[in-house]
Amino acid sequence: MFELKFDEKTCLTCPTFDCLVKCQYMDIDRDNAKTEMKKLITGEDSFVLHQCTTCYSCEEYCERGNHPFYLITDLQEKKGILPMPKPLQTQFINIPVPTRKDIPQFWGAEEPVISLCLFPEYINVINESKLFEELSIIIGRYFFCQLMYLHSGNPSLIRERLPGVIENIAKHNFKEVIFLHDECYSTFTSYTDAYGIEVPFKPIHFFTYLYNKLKERKAEITPLNKKVAYQRNCSSRLTPDIEHLVDDIFELIGVERVERKYDRINALCCGGVIRGQQKYDLFRDVQKKNVEDMVDVGVDYCVFNCPACFDSLSENVSKNGIKPIMMHNLCLLALGDKIGGK
Numbered sequence: 001m002f003e004l005k006f007d008e009k010t011c012l013t014c015p016t017f018d019c020l021v022k023c024q025y026m027d028i029d030r031d032n033a034k035t036e037m038k039k040l041i042t043g044e045d046s047f048v049l050h051q052c053t054t055c056y057s058c059e060e061y062c063e064r065g066n067h068p069f070y071l072i073t074d075l076q077e078k079k080g081i082l083p084m085p086k087p088l089q090t091q092f093i094n095i096p097v098p099t100r101k102d103i104p105q106f107w108g109a110e111e112p113v114i115s116l117c118l119f120p121e122y123i124n125v126i127n128e129s130k131l132f133e134e135l136s137i138i139i140g141r142y143f144f145c146q147l148m149y150l151h152s153g154n155p156s157l158i159r160e161r162l163p164g165v166i167e168n169i170a171k172h173n174f175k176e177v178i179f180l181h182d183e184c185y186s187t188f189t190s191y192t193d194a195y196g197i198e199v200p201f202k203p204i205h206f207f208t209y210l211y212n213k214l215k216e217r218k219a220e221i222t223p224l225n226k227k228v229a230y231q232r233n234c235s236s237r238l239t240p241d242i243e244h245l246v247d248d249i250f251e252l253i254g255v256e257r258v259e260r261k262y263d264r265i266n267a268l269c270c271g272g273v274i275r276g277q278q279k280y281d282l283f284r285d286v287q288k289k290n291v292e293d294m295v296d297v298g299v300d301y302c303v304f305n306c307p308a309c310f311d312s313l314s315e316n317v318s319k320n321g322i323k324p325i326m327m328h329n330l331c332l333l334a335l336g337d338k339i340g341g342k
Helices: 008-012 030-041 047-051 057-061 068-078 086-093 120-128 155-170 182-194 206-216 234-238 240-253 272-276 280-297 307-319 327-335
Strands: 113-115 136-138 176-179 202-205 226-230 255-257 301-304 323-326
Touching (some): 030 047, 047 068, 057 234, 068 155, 155 182, 176 206, 182 234, 226 240, 226 280, 240 255, 272 307, 280 307, 301 307, 307 323, 323 327
Parallel strands (some): 113 136, 113 176, 226 301, 301 323
16 A cells, blocks of 8 residues: 655665675675675565564664665565564564554643553653643554554565544644654654655654753753763654764763764664564674773763663663663653653
8 A cells, every 4th residue: 555665776886885895794795785785675585584673773773764664674575584482572572552543532642742652651751740741742552653563574564554543633633743662753744755645744853842941941950960872762763863863861960971882873873673683692792892892982871761671671771780770760850740651
């Protein structure tokens, strides 16, 4: 029903093939990258399909506006190359499915509204903090963004289910929707654009809202004077234009994002998906590099925006003397507000 926007000529005339050459989980030189990309474009088998960790990074590395990651995941599904074991894939598929049935106004939601997707642990954070007191909440399977199926080898499920999710949100007549998770925001911006799926509302990234609210309360902020590492989650690769807001927020609340090797465009993922693929040696190596990099530059906090990344990496950073914290809780600390959730 929906076809990927992918310009083959633009791809094959790329002078660098950085989408594959820069991959931190596969060792590919420029000549091999060109050969393998030709295979992917013609639908042939390639070792890329078998070794891909589904970290999304090639989307950011591509300088030509193509969608190499979406191409890879579509081919994995067509060829039955599962990036994770079948039982785990089945578990992913059976997460409650959104329906097109009429749904009631959710908790009397009115704008401004935030979607928490499938993360109920953040309901109290939103309800109890003055920073978020104006927000209504939508949450649950009716609003589940579906993008996680890029990790499980079922991207067609996204295109099958996403129109129903969009319809469920549209029934509320919201003009704008704030999305807590990068994955949700990227669904309704990068992914829908790549496949020509219409979105009848304006997606707003949580960091946009957070930065604007912090500016309003700037006089109440007590600079934290801490050094931090930011753990980029994989789906942030789909919308790198949001990255500057991390620095803007850190500047407002008085923390230093210490320069390190595995940050920004060179960031390593949290390893959670790699562990799910049962590539345990690679998982341990990725986490080791990531945490050692933070320890070497002497940070006080490891800051997350993704609950899954927090779950995957927080224990490891804690063992190394670094406090894991979600971005919103770090901001609440600067305001002297009560923090909650993770």
